[in-house]
Amino acid sequence: LKSNPSEYQIILSGTMKSPKMRFHPPFLMLMPVPLDVETRGVFTIIPQDYIRKSQFRVKLPELELGDGTKTNPLTAEFPEGEDIDLLSDGTIVERVCLVTFRSSKPVSCLAEMLFIDEEEN
Numbered sequence: 089l090k091s092n093p094s095e096y097q098i099i100l101s102g103t104m105k106s107p108k109m110r111f112h113p114p115f116l117m118l119m120p121v122p123l124d125v126e127t128r129g130v131f132t133i134i135p136q137d138y139i140r141k142s143q144f145r146v147k148l149p150e151l152e153l154g155d156g157t158k159t160n161p162l163t164a165e166f167p168e169g170e171d172i173d174l175l176s177d178g179t180i181v182e183r184v185c186l187v188t189f190r191s192s193k194p195v196s197c198l199a200e201m202l203f204i205d206e207e208e209n
Contacts, residue, residue, distance in 0.1 A: 105137040107209045109144070118189050126190045133183040133203065135172045142172040146185075147202040153193055161191040164201065172205065 116129040133144070146164045153159060165186040173181040187201070 107138045107142070107205060107207075108136050109203055109205075110134040110136060116187060118187070120196075121189075123194065124190065124192050126188050128189075129187045131185055131187070133185055135180045135182070138172050138174065138180055138205075141174060142205045142207070143170050144172060144203050144205045145170065147204065149197075149199040149201070151195060151197050151199065153195055155193075157193075159191060159193065159195065161189050161195060162199065162201070163188045163190075 110133075112132045112134060116131050118127045118129050121127045135142075135144075148160060148162045148164060150158050150160055165188070166183055167186060168181075168183055170183070172183075175181065
């Protein structure tokens, strides 16, 4: 053994990728309907750059009506579940979201739905 240990220099490099979600189509327009009648729309959630299984949730907007009352006319359903799954080959499974609008009072809006995963991405 040498009394002077050898020095090694290791250089590491990498690229930071933050998980994100894309949507197809990128926006959804629901058809106008009479009061208390449902209208629905469907879009696909496309998770990207996830390296492990996760789960997402959605925050739906609360709308204020002309008389000052607040309502939640939107609902979101995930027929295939809210899990972000990775297949054995690394492919990330897309998910379908079914959005429903129904209101007993007249309302028109442009609203954002916020999708968040377990790590607040």
